[in-house]
Amino acid sequence: MHYIIVGAGPSGVTACETIRKLDQEAEITLITGQQEPPYSRMAIPYLLAEKIPESGTYLRHNNEHYTHLNINLVSEKVTEVNADDNSLSLSNGQSLSYDQLLIATGASAISPLIEGIDLASVHNCWTLEDARRIAEKAVAGSSVVLMGAGFIGCIILESLLKRGVHLTVVEMGDRMVPRMMDDTAGGLLKSWCESKGVQILTSCQVSSISETGDALEVAIKGSETLSADLVICATGVKSNMSFLENSSIELDQGIMVNKFLQTNIDNIYAAGDVAQGLDFSDQSWHIQAIQPTAVEHGRIAAINMVKSNSCEHHGSINMNILDTMGLISTSFGQWMGVAGGEEAVLLDKKNYRYLKLQFKDEYLVGVSSLGHTQNIGVVRGLIRGKAKLGVWKERLMKDPSRLMEAFLASSMSQA
Amino acid sequence: MEKSLVINPDKCTGCLQCELACSYENEGVFNPSKSRIKVFTFHQEGRFVPYTCTQCSEAWCQQACPVDAISLNPVTGAKEVNESSCVGCKVCTISCPFGTINYNQSSGKVIKCDLCGGNPKCVEACPTQAITYVDADQTGLDKMRQWATETDNSSSTNTANA
Amino acid sequence: MSWAGKLLRVNLTTAEITTESLNEEWKNDYLGSRGLASKYLSEEIDPACDPLSAENKMIMATGPLTGTSAATAGRYVVVTKGPLTNCIACSNSGGFIGAEMKNAGWDMVIFEGKSPKPVYLYVENDKAELLDADEIWGTSVWNTDEWLHNKHQDPLLRIAAVGRPAENGCFYAGIVNDLHRAAGRSGVGSVMASKNLKAVAIRGTKGVGNISDPEGFMKAVNEGKAVLAENPVTGQGLPAYGTQVLMNVINEIGALPAHNMKDVQFDGAHAISGEAMHEPRKSDGKPNLTTNAACFGCTIACGRISTIDQGHFSVENKSQYWGNSGGLEYEAAWALGADNGVDDLDALTYVNFICNEEGFDPITFGATVAAAMEMYEDGVLTKEQTGGIEFNFGSALALTKAADWVAANEGFGVDLALGSKRLCEKYGRPELSMTVKGQEFPAYDPRGIQGIGLNYATSNRGACHVRGYTVASEVLGIPEKTDPLTAEGKPGLVKAFQDATGAVDSSGICLFTTFAWSLDNIAPQVEAACGGGWTAERLAEVGERIWNLEREFNLKAGITSADDTLPARLRTEAAKTGPAKGLVSKVEEMMPEYYELRGWSTDGVPTEETRKKLGLS
Secondary structure (H helix, E strand, O other), X not given: XXXXXXXXXXXXXXXXXXXXXXXXXXXXXXXXXXXXXXXXXXXXXXXXXXXXXXXXXXXXXXXXXHHHOOEEEEEOOEXXXXXXXXXXXXXXXXXXXXXXXXXXXXXXXXXXXXXXXXXOOEEEOOOHHHHHHHHHHOOOOOEEEEEOOOHHHHHHHHHHHHOOOEEEEEXXXXXXXXXXXXXXXXXXXXXXXXXXXXXXXXXXXXXXXXXEOOEEEEXXXXXXXXXXXXXXXXXXXXXXXXXXXXXXXXXXXXXXXXXXXXXXXXXXXXXXXXXXXXXXXOOOEEOOOOHHHHHHHHHHHHHHHHXXXXXXXXXXXXXXXXXXXXXXXXXXXXXXXXXXXXXXXXXXXXXXXXXXXXXXXXXXXXEEEEOOOOOOOHHHHHHHOOOOOOHHHHHHHHOHHHHHHHHHHHHHHHO | OOEEEEEOHHHOOOOOXXXXXXXXXXXXXEOHHHOOOEEEEEOOOOEEEEEOOOOOOOOHHHHHOOOOOEEEOOOOOOEEEOOOOOOOOOHHHHHOOOOOOXXXXXXXEEEOOOHHHHXXXXXXXXXXXXXXXXXXXXXXXXXXHHHHHHHOHHHHHHHOOO | OOOOOEEEEEEOOOOXXXXXXXXXXXXXXXXXXXXXXXXHHHHHOOOOOOOOOOOOOEEEEEOOOOOOOOOOOOOEEEEEEOOOOOOEEEEEEOOOHHHHHHHOOOOEEEEEOOOOOOEEEEEEOOEEEEEEOOOOOOOOHHHHHHHHHHHHOOOOOEEEEOOHHHHOOOOOEXXXXXXXXXXXXXXXXXXXXXXXXXXXXXXXOOOEOOOOOHHHHHHHHHHHHHHHHHOHHHHHHHHHHHHHHHHHHHHHOOOOOEOOOOEOOOOOOHHHOHHHHHOEOOOOOOEOEEEEEOOOOOOOOOEEEEOOOXXXXXXXXXXXXXXXXXXXXXXXXXXHOHHHOOOOHHHHHHHHHHHHHHOEOHHHHHHHHHHHHHHHHOOOOXXXXXXXXXXXXXXXXXHHHHHHHHHHXXXXXXXXXXXXXXXXXXXXXHHHXXXXXXXXXXXXXXXXXXXXXHHHHHOEOEOOOOOOOOHHHHOOOOOOOOOOOOOOOHHHHHHHHHHHHHHHHHHOOOHHHHHXXXXXXXXXXXXXXXXXXXXXXXXXXXXXXXXXXXXXXXXXXXXXXXXXXXXXXXXXXXXXXXXXXXXXXXXXXHHHHHHHHHOEOOOOOEOHHHHHHHOOO
């Protein structure tokens, strides 16, 4: 049996390892589009902050890991998948046959179509190569404009600041991290950033970038033109699936899959940021683009590839944790609330502490927080375990910070 | 024989000696806020519940770690954080449905129970034997793990086979 | 070493908060906590000042062992000039806030002046700020606790607060921390409230790490824990019954004061004893006691967690009191129960809850109610004055109503908030106040336990058992048995206990360890933690120095040897029953020898030689 996994992110690597556990005899090929050993994007901010060397971003630290598991690593790009004859084509012209195929090609940064976006001093912050270029330009005293105050934008703020740059963030939305924060949290985060000396322009948009001498002129719709040495574009990502356009695999925002992470073609599966998987909370199908989901996908897809659809995915819970220059925020599940639900809020603006719980009947369905880190994982436990809160619902409505007690009380009664 | 921590909340008095022993062993200071084991107080019920990592077989933290910083100690069965690899991304802290792996702001890394390499200090320090370290299969830990399974039914039931 | 080495100075008048290094010389002479804070207070205020004026200061202090893993090392003290006694006051409390203060990096906090508006102090490690307390002023300790936890979104925030009686100037309001632990005596809560300081909320995540000899410390600590575990009192009696283990014991030896100390035994003792707290109630089949509970680092765990029978008259329609909370300890059970002739365990538990919720001392409160009951039975007080209810000994209703009134400062509660001395003076019967220096007696009758009488009479904070707990020797035989009925040898015993206690209190551990530990067990722990040659002898000397320092404060505050005595009742009315039948307290007989052993003049003033010996300049 030959398994081919395309994409060496967390999803692909986890899938390979899971397959190996389940089938000692299998032939496993892992195709990575990059020259480096499989690495983690999650670690790039820490590389930029010079907390770790490049090798510190690697998904697995043992150099022999893949050899040891007898996984063939192929550093090529896949140009085409021919589902009809169970083969795929590589950029070097080679063709590979598979029995089972997993597509875990992840996503890539996308840039808005504006003038000057291709200039040499304008970069995404997505790959190790991007990181190297940013590190080169973002030196002490330089001016940097960061386009996009989303998850990636926020997480690299600290590393940029540590490098001693003057930083301006330009966000199209009316608040920071609109995809994981409400007005209150986004507003708090903005004032936090400003208190650390970062200029934040919300409801603004970079309209064009031009070169004047060594510097860049950044024209901004809604604000004054800025001069910068470096522009980092972190405005969004899209799934890497252009190589599938001519295949018979059904595509939407990502690759469409069923509850087994299987595409419309029986022996082709998809996982991670490229897969439009099931969301636990509302049972809708969309791309979550988060590490735990990628790993979960990779594992479940692998089990189903080896053990013919024996493992049903009940949906991943969408969750994020973000450290913005020391202010830690989280969001879980339906943090924005649900129709007919109730919410409980604690807010201490002065100290940047915020905790909002969302309930539906007797269940916790979502949480967003600022400044809360201890035992925060129980939020996942409570939501995912569908823990019936009983008297703790009322207690949490009164004091949301008693999450851990609520969790223990409900897990003890269920254990 | 693999051993595990067994906690009997009925015997706990809430003295925090376990937290003191844990923090001293791992951090070199008496500091409950840095303890890997925590005692939770239920005032209304008059109950104290010590709580720490069950070293669950699903190892949510280990799975979620993007840089391979959490590994299994084959002797003790503990999932251990490798400090030099951990970048402090905190993804494990939201992934563990028990909330027993936590971010330590001062070190910029995460911390969790590692069974002190097979000689848990909390057990030594507990004055009432509310925390014991015994053969794994005779513990009530299975119950806890069962609950872990239900927490994430789809994947875990099958990882047991995996 | 082991000290944090820093203190916070909070000027409430100006809202300025500054930090200082701990005085090196003083900490070597006074160790920490009670001793060191008393030294600071003595140096910084005029002992003659009005305790409720801005001139008075209030110090919250920990000891060098506080926050470490030494058994029971979670204690802190409040040192100030007490309004109940006009003497130096030192109230000691457990719970968790002491260790939290240390974890935040502070040995002590000195409050001075008076805030122009209600505030609370919030401390998070190095950060300390005075925040607005308007919303919680006029509310209970429990409400304040909940509000602060909510506001700061932190279940682990440790809080000490005062309730309504303190705000209203009750002379025996305490400071309650962690919901049901209290710096309870001498009215320290009223001092806090007089400064417009509602609460202190602390979160400390730094820890206590600078142990001088870590290996030696762990060894000494573990040896100490083993001694506590093996001792029948600390290993079995206290965990099972709490201090309530004493109720039946003390009653049997005829030293359980009852009915405002008219009697030395109480028929209802068993019904309100530690044993009774384990027995199923007739009404709902549940025992009063749910579990025992420990303070920070305590391997004894004498604390009681109790419930009240939901059908009991005191909590009918008051579901907020149906859950578990801090239950009766011996002193409270005695003062609320035996001293008032009330044998209703649920009623006592209810009043105990109220004392915790609102922050007032159940000993002084109970004894004040007892004095009022005696005046009522003597016809001095009438039903009109006592809120329209019969105020006889034995009335659980009167007791519970009295607690509600004091809590709310309404009706007869305004009188009761004065404490027995001022109450009895007000109604012309000063001899009915069972106090020394204005503070009420605890639960041991000086006729049946002679040594404790001398200790009461000489205690620097007014009548108090935990200044020299000779009961250990005279009743329990610790460290060796002495005859409770004889005065012989007691002055020496009292002095030894008083001095040792000063050292124990100043180290940051709990006095209850001394049921099992002597200074020989404690010295190695202090030495390993602190370094610098801490022997048992040096600790005893520190204790003696503290005692004399406190004495000198009191002398300057206007106390004289005439105040070193017991109420006439105990000196002239003999015990009616039990082993002490026919005996009175021989306190006057013991006093000259005590003064001499102390190195004091016949007027009770430390001689120059004594002062020189102890380095009191």
